[in-house]
Amino acid sequence: MWQQWLGELEQGNVKALARSISLVENSAEGYEKMLEALPYNATARVIGITGPPGAGKSTLVDALIGQFIAHGKKVAVLCVDPSSPFNLGAVLGDRIRMSNWYTHPNVYIRSLATRGSMGGLNPRIIEITELVKAAGYDYVIVETVGVGQSEIEIAGLADTTVVVMVPEGGDEIQTMKAGLMEIADIFVVNKSDRPEADAFVKNLRLMLAPAFHSHREVPIVKTIGSTTSGIDELYNAIEQHSEETGHSLRKSWLITERVFQLVQQHRMNNIDKEGMFNAIRSSLNDKVNFNLYRFAKNYF
């Protein structure tokens, strides 16, 4: 089954892609073989969009899709933000608001479950991103909420990480999570028609000053999501960053951690833990000489 889907997926068949993602999400029969058979499409760029809830990430993604389409690009959106209207977990009204892209032939949108904890990425996000890349999209946008550990993961997964914020009082920016500052390749100050926007951008630039010593300056793009103002500038910033940079150290670490996890799962999956428990229980009950290390050694 997956062999056929893989063929169709590489032709850009959206149904085959959707089925393949479900196969992988559900660990269904053949998913490991499919992932093994997957080609690595180096041309697709992964754009991470993150930021606090309420920053207008989804409206921005919506506008960005339009920009990519206008440039003749194919774009996929993976949404692991539970508060996003792209996500199936959101209220119906919000989802309808975004629906104009759902049927566009050059757009694929998929919402993914989080690991349970708010802000955590889907445990199979690396694999699912590879599936989408194989389907021939030019850009894969991964939308996450910038809370908890997801920042580090998104920065590992994405080739370009965009951190979206809204102008707040001058003190707010000081308490902004240091994690978000660190991972941004591009800053977006959304809702920049607010009166405090200019002061906010100025403060942000000041905070980023130490980063001036690094090899590149982090661009700050002012947008107004509702009017798509600034979206072309954001598009250009993404394009420019894509040309400048290769793969990050974080990406290597993220993949190493995932490989290690996979190997661990595989090496331990033939242990019948219940049988182990029963053997230990009856040894103890029968007062048989029980030796922890001698027992464990049988499984080494």
Place this chain on the structure above:
Amino acid sequence: MWQQWLGELEQGNVKALARSISLVENSAEGYEKMLEALPYNATARVIGITGPPGAGKSTLVDALIGQFIAHGKKVAVLCVDPSSPFNLGAVLGDRIRMSNWYTHPNVYIRSLATRGSMGGLNPRIIEITELVKAAGYDYVIVETVGVGQSEIEIAGLADTTVVVMVPEGGDEIQTMKAGLMEIADIFVVNKSDRPEADAFVKNLRLMLAPAFHSHREVPIVKTIGSTTSGIDELYNAIEQHSEETGHSLRKSWLITERVFQLVQQHRMNNIDKEGMFNAIRSSLNDKVNFNLYRFAKNYF
């Protein structure tokens, strides 16, 4: 080296025991072979003493040692309570207060580091307890502070779990951690010369009422640690519980978890994670086709 220590340890040599515990604590060369060679001495009983900080556990343990000695028993104390004067982490004055037992030929006292988190047991506590058992002690007292996850561990490790409390206002007992209620084979109400002691015991008995339906009633022993009042009664309660019961379900689970952990460590210990990282990093840098599952499979 350990072969010699093991022989001496089984003869009751305290220096060999101390060295062997350090060997295991530090994962020094040969520690796994030593643990494998260890006999299982079914005659030693493990007594867990736990309770909130300030309940007077150490004074009680001190008095209990005296009681065991008076009955001609050999007793070892493993202290994983960072607030205990038995523990090397405590202030010097406290330790000197306990020192009359340190030199007694039938007493062995050892403080162990916790896992870092307050209340956590030493990760090798099962193995260290087995070492002490092999040295021919009649009783192994494990003193822990009853906070966090340690309750479940101590209840798995100990053959008899003693929960120590002090009389508090009537409301205090209601907020007592349910975990401590569940694991107690024997309750001790220490400092029972306080005026609120009788009301406290009455409330405690009321709370334990549902347990009356189980096969045995949980005894409540009133002690005054500073005068050793009630210590003979506690000794008898421990003796009686030891005769009544076998190994608990919790013990089987605790050992199963530990075996599983050991197997996992062993099966993963030949992975050079840094080498793995370097291979991934150079693949990504060289834009070599990288496939997560194909790569992971090399380590399966």
